[in-house]
Amino acid sequence: xxxxxxxLGAWAVTRVGEMGRMLLFLLSAFxxxxxxxxxxxxxxxxxxxxxxxxxxxxxLTAGFTGMVLALQGYYSLRKFGSEGLLGxxxxxxxxxxxxxxxxxxMVTARAGSAMxxxxxxxxxxxxxxxxxxxxxxxxxxxxxxxxxxxxxxxPLLVAIFDVVGIYGGSLVGVDLLGVSExxxxxxxxxxxxxxxxxxxxxxxxxxxxxxxxxxxxxxxYTRQSAEGLGSATTEAVVLSSVLILVGDYILTSLLL
Amino acid sequence: xxxxxLEMVVGVFVLIGxxxxxxxxxxxxxxxxxxxAVYEVEAQFNSASGLKPGSAIEIAGxxxxxxxxxxxxxxxxxxxxAVNNTVKLYTDTFASIKTRGIIGEKFLALSPGGxxxxxxxxxxxxxxxxxxxxxxxxxxxxxxxxx
Numbered sequence: 001x002x003x004x005x006x007x008l009g010a011w012a013v014t015r016v017g018e019m020g021r022m023l024l025f026l027l028s029a030f031x032x033x034x035x036x037x038x039x040x041x042x043x044x045x046x047x048x049x050x051x052x053x054x055x056x057x058x059x060l061t062a063g064f065t066g067m068v069l070a071l072q073g074y075y076s077l078r079k080f081g082s083e084g085l086l087g088x089x090x091x092x093x094x095x096x097x098x099x100x101x102x103x104x105x106m107v108t109a110r111a112g113s114a115m116x117x118x119x120x121x122x123x124x125x126x127x128x129x130x131x132x133x134x135x136x137x138x139x140x141x142x143x144x145x146x147x148x149x150x151x152x153x154x155p156l157l158v159a160i161f162d163v164v165g166i167y168g169g170s171l172v173g174v175d176l177l178g179v180s181e182x183x184x185x186x187x188x189x190x191x192x193x194x195x196x197x198x199x200x201x202x203x204x205x206x207x208x209x210x211x212x213x214x215x216x217x218x219x220x221y222t223r224q225s226a227e228g229l230g231s232a233t234t235e236a237v238v239l240s241s242v243l244i245l246v247g248d249y250i251l252t253s254l255l256l
Numbered sequence: 257x258x259x260x261x262l263e264m265v266v267g268v269f270v271l272i273g274x275x276x277x278x279x280x281x282x283x284x285x286x287x288x289x290x291x292x293a294v295y296e297v298e299a300q301f302n303s304a305s306g307l308k309p310g311s312a313i314e315i316a317g318x319x320x321x322x323x324x325x326x327x328x329x330x331x332x333x334x335x336x337x338a339v340n341n342t343v344k345l346y347t348d349t350f351a352s353i354k355t356r357g358i359i360g361e362k363f364l365a366l367s368p369g370g371x372x373x374x375x376x377x378x379x380x381x382x383x384x385x386x387x388x389x390x391x392x393x394x395x396x397x398x399x400x401x402x403x
Contacts, residue, residue: 044266052269156273163276189284190361193310197285
């Protein structure tokens with residue numbers, strides 16, 4: 001009996017310790033960001049990797065999400081004879097929920113895992129220690145540019161996702177199912193308010209922070225083995241996805 | 257990759273993203289960044305039920321502005337109207353709250369009048385009519401107040 005309680009306590013202490021380490025990791029990354037020199041070229045490279053190279057997969061996901069939403073929405077709305085509301089159904093679910101969440105999940109899968117693997121390999125092959133000996137702070141050189149790039153790149157990807165999704169919805173709704181074009185775009189315009197767009201932007205910024213934070217942390221503290229690298233990558237993807245979904249619920253309930 | 261080419265690609269990506277963001281905020285979100293193309297007048301209603309900031313203002317079915325804010329003055333609703341500069345309103349303008357279709361959203365219909373002086377920014381429209389309350393009409397009928 002005491003054994004069980006002891007193990008529970010040990011588990012809780014480890015978890016809380018890990019949370020504290022994660023927070024300190026983030027704070028030190030931001031502190032190093034404020035200190036010159038600003039690694040401008042590194043930030044560019046990371047925006048290229050996290051943002052630009054994710055564009056294709058984000059556009060693909062967005063197009064099909066918008067199309068399937070229009071298809072599903074049309075069959076539900078037709079029962080009430082209000083197909084004219086299709087535009088607002090697609091636009092609101094895109095901007096408020098699906099855009100930020102799906103784009104963030106795609107970025108986690110594509111760029112987040114690669115981030116963890118890259119930093120993890122550098123840790124295992126002692127390149128991070130080498131940076132330290134060359135008096136280049138790894139926080140400033142490796143981690144901070146990735147944080148900045150995700151904070152800039154993810155909201156832009158989400159904006160592209162929203163626009164492509166709404167156009168995808170109009171492709172199916174207007175051209176395939178025969179909702180009138182004017183009704184579709186008018187209901188998009190009248191339903192969406194600044195509050196919705198603002199909420200979406202806020203969500204996408206938070207998700208960008210979550211992705212880069214979790215993935216960099218997991219890579220930075222990889223255990224010294226091939227297995228350690230594998231499990232670090234898995235943990236990074238699982239933890240950021242879970243945090244994105246839970247964070248989405250919390251943010252939605254706070255914003256409503 | 258060359259440094260300039262990398263920066264070029266990133267620049268294009270950021271540009272496209274910003275265009276999408278601006279489209280969402282200004283076209284769909286109706287964020288007003290450039291003021292000055294509109295002027296504000298006020299109107300008081302017995303009830304502004306269903307009217308929201310951002311609701312359309314129409315003259316003869318053509319959109320000429322948007323509702324900017326609704327506040328309570330004593331027991332009446334004071335509605336702030338942002339009307340395009342190109343539209344002239346006169347002191348005998350008539351404002352009424354209308355519904356699009358049976359269950360559609362509410363909007364503000366103006367008939368600009370023709371007599372009197374032009375309305376200046378900050379002036380108040382005097383002739384107003386609140387929206388039709390379907391429930392009240394039904395209850396009047398049910399409780400036999402209609403003769």
